[in-house]
Amino acid sequence: MSMMDEYTPLNPCSTKRLLSPNVISLISIGSTIGTGLFFLISSILIKGPLVSILSFTYISFISLIILLITKELSCLKPDNGSLCQFQSYLLSRSIGLANNLIYWLSWCFTLSLELSILYSLLNSYLSVPYYTSIITIWFLLTLINLLPVNYFGLFEVFFSLFKLLFLFSWLFITTLALFGLNPHWEPIGFSNWFANWPTSFLGPLSLSNLLSGLIATSFTFQSIESIALTSGELQNPSPQNFNKIIKLILFRIIVFYLISLFILTLLVPYNDPDLSSLSSPFLIALKNSYYQTSSLLSLFNFIIFTTILSAANSNIYFGSRSLIALVESSNIPHSSHILKTVNGVPYISILLTSFIGLSTILLQSDSLISIFNFLLSTCASAGLLMWCLLLFSYIRFCHKINHSNWLYFASWFSAINIIFILLTNGIDSFSFSSYLTPFLFFTFWGVLHFFLNESSWLIPIDSIHFI
Structure with a gap:
């Protein structure tokens, strides 16, 4: 085996272990419960209640597998952004670099996605200049990330209070509305499902409709694997603490996902004209529940704005930590400058991640809808690609230790399904952006394989070392 095949990371970035398991679980949820759940879910609801529920249940199962294998691999190597290092020492260095470069960029693009939504929410109530509002929000979020990580964690806990307040209040109010405890005292129940049976329940049912809904659904679960990005700053990276985080x-x-989606399908018909706008389906559900007072809707709109702020805040954090892991495993000349820290804060990786996220949205400000759709497709595909390679990393890990359990076979099942989703991503309306992420990955992999002078496309099982 060539010496270039060996995984020899740089000296690790000197971050500090200051985050408790509770804070890390809130940071992970802070990123997961954001634009995907509050806005992108509209592109799932238009598929009809049946497809929506099937898609969410299906991706929930895959997410469970991702969480469990992430926990096992993180316990094995609880380092900075360990999620982005698994592929380098279990698959190959070129695969790790290719995937992690795309994954890091996807966090930058996700930040752009969150900033576009934040501007849209602000602009619906205030006439604010585009550049001024975007740059102001970006500056504040970047500043928070430049604080010591325990203070960043406190901000995420604060943001999560608003998030929990909104979701529990929304669940309570809408549940009452379903039973008739609304301003009109009119039970809603399953009326939208049976309004025009079976079309009102099945929606525009077709195979392409189901498949196109899976890529959108997967984006709402993106960053579920992010606990492995925080493992380098977890106070005590023990299996018990990782188990606690997983359960939370x-x-x-x-x-927040399955129950909320179920209620949304009851309150928001798949052909509701408001679903075609950038309005949150959660607010549409309140309107359809006869809660149409401007003060209530404004309050909930503000809370949604706060939750998107939390998600954007987490995007910078996760992006910077994935960049750290990328650099640590790259050995690219002079790249070690990105690992510099002040009080344990990797300020260069934070500034670089946030700046790319800002520049992406500013350079394409003419068409907010088009940039939203493009970023959605590329970010969702990048998340699925990371999941797929994470699954194959676990499979190789099982081969290395000669151990096959139910999770090993579930990983094969999930990996095959994810590949199928990626291949059928453009089945509904073909566009190059639908396959841009896989195209870039194979291109980067091939170029890096020859550039690094690797002797084989995958590291031989006997040459895998857990370092």
Whole structure:
């Protein structure tokens, strides 16, 4: 085996372990419960209640597998952004670099996506200049990320209070509305499902409709794997603490994702004209529940704005930590400057990540809808690609230790399904952006393979070392 095949990371970035398991679970949820859940879910609801529920249940199962294998691999190597290092020492260095470069850029693009939504929310109530509002929000979020990580964690806890307040209040109010405890005292129940049976429940049912809904659904779960980006700053990276984090995230998925989606399908018909706008389906559901007072809607709109701020804040954090892991595993000349820290804060990686996110949205400010759709497609594909390679990394890990459990076979099942989703991403309306991420990955992989002078496309099992 060539010496270039060996995974020899740089000296690790000197971050500090200042985050508790509770804070890390809130940071992960802070990123997960954001634009995907509050806005992108409209592109799932238009598929009809049946497809929406099937898609969410399907991706929830895959997310469970991702969480479990992420926990196992993170316990093995709880380093900075360890999620972005698994592929380098279990698959190959070129695969790790290619995937992690795309993954890091996807966090920058996701930040752009969040900034576009924040501007849209602000602009619906205030006539604010585009550049001024975007740059102001970006500056504040970047400043928060430049604080010591424990203070960043406190901000995320604060943001999460608003998020939990909104979701629990929304669930309570809408549940009452379903039973007739609304301003009109009119039970809604399953009336929208049976309004024009079976079309009102099945929606525009077709195979392409189901498949196109999966890529959108997967974006709402993006960053579920992010606990492995925080492992380098977890106070005590023990299996017990990782188990605690996993349980907290799973509970929130069940409550905030599956239950919320079920209620949304009851209150928002798949052909509701408001779903075609950038308005949140959560607010549309309140309107359809006869809660149309401007003060209530304004309050909930403000809370949604705060939750998107939390998600954008987490995007910078996760992006900077994935960049750290990328650099640590690259050995690219002079790249070690990115690992510099002040009081444990990797300020260069933070500034670089946030700046690219800002420049992406500023350079394409003429068409907010078009940039939203482009970023959505590329970011969702990048997340799925990371999931897929994470699954294959775990499979190789099982081969290395000669151990096959149910999670090993579930990983094969999930990986094959993710590949199928990526291949059928453009089945509904073909566009180059639908396959841009896989195209870039294979291009980067091929170029890096020859540039690094690797003797094989995958590291031989016997040459894998857990370092």
